[in-house]
Amino acid sequence: MCQQPSTPLINHNIVFYGAGSMAEAIVRGMIARSVVASPDIVMLNRSGNDRLAELRARYGVLASNDPEQRAQYLRTAPVIVLAMKPKDAAEALRALGPLLSPEQLVISVIAGLTIRTIQGLLGTHQPVVRTMPNTSSTIGLGATGISFSKEVDEKSRRLALNIFEAVGLTSVIDEDRMETLTGISGSGPAYIYYMMEAMIAGGIRGGLSAEQSTELTVQTVLGAARMVQQTGEDPAALRKKVTSPNGSTQAALEVLDKGEFFETVIAAVNRCAERSREMGAALEKELM
Structure with missing residues (x-):
């Protein structure tokens, strides 16, 4: 279990839609660096009760694969991190769109998925942050490229940077340079x-x-x-x-x-x- 100081930097829920290794790396970094308190992190998965139980025990986060509970978390969370596999993205995002309100921030760690496509699948001009972390994020030494849609305000920009600074260095780039960044730090x-x-x-x-x-x-x-x-x-x-x-x-x-x-x-x-x-x-x- 990660040690956590008493005053977190972010004091509202962050939902991780997907509970794979990259999501876990970011969660571990945020908790260790007191970016957010464990009970304010929700990890969602469509299956894999054993995986969710492991994450609950290891980090003290909330975790669920119940469809109704999942919809409620997604409907109310100020920040949603998209961490599902690319092949699952279309179905998940089309279902997610109608649940969202305009002020909810969507952060993607899905490789290859542009902001335009994410917004198209959601069916709304949601504020979207596209990121490209690398595997060294799992030990807190990652290098993450970050791009913002025009709907993202300054407060949300800072929030997204805080999340990824918890697992290493961040670099804000124009989205059309994301593939070049992939060639350097991603791979x-x-x-x-x-x-x-x-x-x-x-x-x-x-x-x-x-x-x-x-x-x-x-x-x-x-x-x-x-x-x-x-x-x-x-x-x-x-x-x-x-x-x-x-x-x-x-x-x-x-x-x-x-x-x-x-x-x-x-x-x-x-x-x-x-x-x-x-x-x-x-x-x-x-x-x-």
Whole structure:
């Protein structure tokens, strides 16, 4: 159970429509950082009594899959976080629309679903916040992109930012840049993990144990990230500081350059963004 100071930042109900891992990560972060009190969080699911019971026991939140109770929570909550699977979004949002009043804030963590499509499925020009968190949100080190519909007022903007600042860094962007953000922070952890896999394999092939190679790789990546964060220096400047002319680091970087490492990473980011657009368009076509 997360420890919680006595005075929460937000003192009204927040309903999570969907109770998966991302919803849980956000809830855990909000409770741990006293953004909202546990009894003011409601988690809804269409099925999975065991999952809801687990969330109630772990966080002290309210949780339900009863249709009548669900409708009542959705009708009265000032803030609703859409956290269902994309394939379930159309049915859920079409049913949700008639329950809403104009002042209720809708926050989406559904990948690929635009503000226009959300409002279209709801059948109302609801204030909508579209977000793209990443998996590091589960440990409070997430990076979340946030875009707002024109109906979102300043108070609601601040509220949405408070929610996602509980699980890491937030960046407000124009919605048409959301796919680029996906290519960097949304899918970015996978690129780093892939490089770590290669570094670990290199250490093992060079005679280190798997445990040694893993520990050294993890600490190296962690230390490099912290150096950029804490010094405020550009990564290129830090790289130059550890690269002596004709030294071993320069030799290693030359190998990466021969493989066009720099341009390959940029191409990966661009392809991720492009694929995100393709998937979003296919999802919108399917849902509408």
